[in-house]
Amino acid sequence: MMEIKHVSKQIRRVDILRDIDFSAGEGNIIGLVGRNGAGKTTLLRTMAGILKPTHGDVLIDGKSIFKHPEIKEKLMFVPDSSEAMKNYSTKELVYLYRHIYPEFDVDHFDALMYRFGLERASKIGHYSKGMSALFSLILAFSTNARYILLDEPTDGLDVIIKRQVLQMIVEEVAEKETSVIISSHRLDELEYMVNEVVLIKDGKVNSHYQLDDMKKEYRKMQAAFDDALPEDVASHVHILEQTGRVYTLLVPRSDDTFDAALKEARPIFYEELPMSLEDYFVAKLGGKHDV
């Protein structure tokens, strides 16, 4: 169990993270979702023990990673660039990680390298962007660390590599009891992979959901009215989009009075639409653009 306990972080007296509190069990894929600048990377760097929180703590199996850094043998942080290892050769990195992570599995490393068709390199810097993204993940999963933190692992990758990266994550989680925490601003990619979402807005956890619950919590509707959206209806819903008379709405399922209100308003037509994580995100975090 990895627990993020009321973590706050101030940088230059500005609150970057505010009272972040959630935990990650084993065998989960958790999406850390938020707009650019919401504090995702700061949170991940704090969870990796790089930054010290102003308040709060990060615990693995009840032990603080700041007081007992050796517990970080169970933790692996993969930043969004492999800059730090670019001068190392494949062999050197395996040597390095074998001595950092006692459970490093060389056979598994070789198998993954073979499977994803990566040649050993004399310098990681020689790999293309996609290859080094794959390589970082292979290295991370070979450590057998139980918690793997990935910062924007698919950012800037082409479709094929992206799929390979996501497949590797899914397979490793299926095979071991690894937990993966992925930060991303690309919801569509994560939608089916994650089983939990932590939404971050302005440095705060806006909501923390099991994904299946989320679909049960809201429904998406499309409705058109003679005039503008009536007040009675508007008070019940999030408006996702409006095109002319047609409104796309997000309606909490718990709201019993909505149906009555809608009937009252006599829509020209209405229908239920499939809901995606992105709709939810837009509704919760606001702003369709720049997500």
Next chain:
Amino acid sequence: MFKKALWFQNYKQSRFVLGILFVLFVIQMPLQAILTIETWNERAAQADQAEEYVYEVQSWEVEAIFSDDLFSLMVSGAILLLALVLVGLERNTRRNDFTFALPFTRTQLYLAKWLLGTGTILLFFLLNFFPSYFIIQQSDFSYALTLITAPDIFWGPLLGYLFFFSFCLFIASLTGEMMSQTIITLVTAFLPQIIFTLLQELMRVHDFFLFTIGAVPRWVDYLTPGLYAVGEMSDVIGMSLSCIFIGLTLWAGIFFYHRNRVEYNGEFLLFKQMTVPTAVLLVILVAFFGGMIVSSLAPWGANALRIISYWIGFCTFLLFALIVTRRLLTMNVRFFGKAL
């Protein structure tokens, strides 16, 4: 404390500089010993032709082989460079994140760097000292070794180098990136001397003396880390102070490395409460330096003119320093893809 991974990581990061350091030590000691003996041979041969003149080696010539010459200065430069690649370089790039994410305490991280530096300096020094000593001993000038003592050529320089490295690494625990690390290390390495010189000059120009001026007092030397590296500290006080200062800088380095605010990597100083005093100090030093430089252009006789030119220099340099410092303080070396 002796984690293989950290050894490897630090070695990988610094091996180029370690190579330079080794080459400099080779040039300074064995190579210089050989060349100096050649020079002595030549001089002795010349002396033979002159009657009633026997060539004698001077003690400072022997000392210069082991310390106290241009090469000690270059070795000190390499030592500063070593501290730069061990810490400053990490801060300028993503490597700091990598290092701090490792499952080690910051004490372990700092000690690994400190041990790598002191260990290699010790090793290289020994590897070069004994052959050089042997070379001289086997030459016709073996008596030269009786002119000097072990503290002169061995303990003084060795402890001096070790302290200087420890000092450079300690400064690295305060600064946010390579450039500020270099500037602040160099300034603080000679700070007592600099302040003393500037004060003297101020008093001389204004013909107003708080204390008698002349040579720099020895206690100012003792407080100047930069002098330890060039082998000036071979007396008992100097060597004891080396040992004490090694301990002190190591302790302080660990203390500050623990409290590192990594989020300020890339900026001038990691500790914001130190920024303003440091900036003020730097500005004042530069201003007084300006006064000293400009007043030296005025003719010696014209006292009033010298005072005026002193303050003109003071003001121009002050202004200049203010502008530069402002830029330094707002500086953030943004490295590729950095995001908060």
Next chain:
Amino acid sequence: MLFHIDTHSSSPIYEQITSQVKEMCYTGLLRPGEQLPSIRELSSQMVVNPNTVSRAYAELERSGLIVTIRGRGTFVAEVLPERSTPRERARLERMLRRQIIDSYYGGLTREQIRDVTEHCLNELEAPHDGN
């Protein structure tokens, strides 16, 4: 075997998987005793969370459609269970009625509705040759 995620469906992924397996079993695309992909394989192939696949398999197992033999894998049950409970059938009937009403008022003719229904049923009942 090809599973696919219908991004336009509002039903959760695990339900999509269970219904696709059901469909394949009843249409004969999956034969009794045939091995299903492992959780790891299926989650990798669909790029979905392994927990989702495992939940779908658990559900299918509970309904008796598949059996998991430890160490060997997951197989289609030799004897397929009754398709659905009476309550389930009632629900399906309601849904069908609603669909027909919608289609009728949506402008489909009686013939068109009948054609679509016939066509669909024919397809389902046509003997499969197993690939």
